Amino acid sequence: MAHRFRGESHHKVDAKGRVSIPASFRRVLEAGDANRKEGHHPELVIVYGDHRRRKLECFTMQAISEVEDRIEKLPRGSKQRKALQRLYNTQSMLTSVDETGRLVLPAKLRQKIGLEGAAFFAGNGDTFEIWKPETYEAEMYAELGPDDDFDPEADPSIYLGGGKEG
Amino acid sequence: MAHRFRGESHHKVDAKGRVSIPASFRRVLEAGDANRKEGHHPELVIVYGDHRRRKLECFTMQAISEVEDRIEKLPRGSKQRKALQRLYNTQSMLTSVDETGRLVLPAKLRQKIGLEGAAFFAGNGDTFEIWKPETYEAEMYAELGPDDDFDPEADPSIYLGGGKEG
DNA sequence: AGGAATAGCATGGGATTTCATGGTCTGCAA
DNA sequence: TTGCAGACCATGAAATCCCATGCTATTCCT
DSSP, X not given: OOOOBOOEEEEEBOTTOEEEOOXXXXXXXXXXXXXXXXXXXXXXXXXXXXXXXXXXXXXXXXXXXXHHHHHHTSOXXXXXXXXXXXXXXXXXXXXXXXXXXXXXXXXXXXXXHTOBSEEEEXXXXXXXXXXXHHHHHHHHHHHTOOBTXXXXXSOGGGGGOSSSOO | OOOOBOOEEEEEBOTTOEXXXXXXXXXXXXHTOTTOOTTOOOEEEEEOOSTTOOSEEXXXXXXXXXXXXXXXXXXXXXXXXXXXXXXXXXXXXXXXXXXXXXXXXXXXXXXXXXXXXXXXEEXXXXXXXXXXXXXHHHHHHHHSOOBTTBOXXXXXXXXXXXXXXX
16 A cells, blocks of 8 residues: 555534645545546545544545445455444545545534544544544543553553564 | 665754655665666655554564565465554555655654654564654663563673574 | 775765744635 | 625645755765
C-alpha cells in the first residue's frame, strides 16, 4: 500500500459543518480515487453505522471497493453478509473534498456523534476516523481496559513480540 | 540487516524545528527506502506515541513496514492490535529528509518532548531515537533500576551470555 | 611533506506556497 | 420566502523551498 493515513490532528467545525481535512490525508484520498477526473476533487465514503458507533470512518474509493469485494465473497443471504452490507452500503454516504480541502458533514452526522466546534482526525492505515475530541479521549481509555494479556499502562510496543522473526 | 543505526550525537534545533540528521544515519535511511525515486530524499516515519513517551522513535520505511506486517498478523479487534495500531499508525507521522540532510520537527512534536535548542540522537539498530538531552540523561538512569536479575552498576556486556558463540 | 583545492557537513535566513479558517452571495427547494 | 447547501473570495499563520555561510576532514598536486 503506497499511501496510508497516518497521524492525528484537530480541526475546527464551523456552523455549516465544514471541516478541513488534514493536508496529508488529502494526498491519500487523491491517490485512492482512480476515477477522479482531471481538476476534480477526490471522492470518499463516510461510514457512520448505527447508534453504537461514535465515530465517522472515512474510506478512499479504493478502500471501500476492497471492502465491497470481500462482502461479495460471503454467502448470499447470510447474516454476516447482510450486517456488513447494512453497515457499509446503507449506513454510509458518498461525498467529496471541496475546493479548499474541506468536507461538509451534514447536520445529521454531526448530531450522531455529538460534533460541535471541533473534530479530531485519526489516521488508521487505509481509513481515517473523525471523532468528537472528548469521545476519543474517553473511548481510548475505556476501550483498552486491563486484561489477562493486555496492560493498558505499558508501552504498546512490548506486544510487537521478541526477535525480528517472531 | 546491512545498515544499522549506530552511535550517538548532539545537534542544534533551530526556531523552525529543523535538525540535522547524523550523517551516518542518512545512509541507513537511504538504504531503507526502496521506493525512493532517483534524486529524491529518503522518507521515514516518526513515532511519537502518547504522553508517556518522551522520545521520538524514527523508522526507515522498511522497518515500519515490518512493524505493520507484524501487527496485521494479530487477531482483528484484539486490544493488543488496537493499541499497536494506535501507536504506530495514529501516533506517528511520515516525513522525509530535506535537501541539506535535515528533518523538520513540527512544533507539536517539539513541545511534546520539550525539545528546544538541542537534540540528542541515539542509534538503536533498525530505529533511532531523538531526545531532549536532559531527558535522556535522566531517563537512562531512572529506567534501569536495580532488580533481581539486573545490576545497573555492572557493565551490560555481562548479560550477553556464555562464550562468543552461544 | 606542505599547502591548496574539494567535498561533505552543520547551520542560518528570507522568500514563497500551502493550509486552516472565515465570510459572502446565489440558487434551489421545501 | 426562508432555510440551507454549494460555489467563490479573503486572510493570517505555518510549512516548504531555495540559497548562503563557515568548518572539517580528505584528497590532490607539486
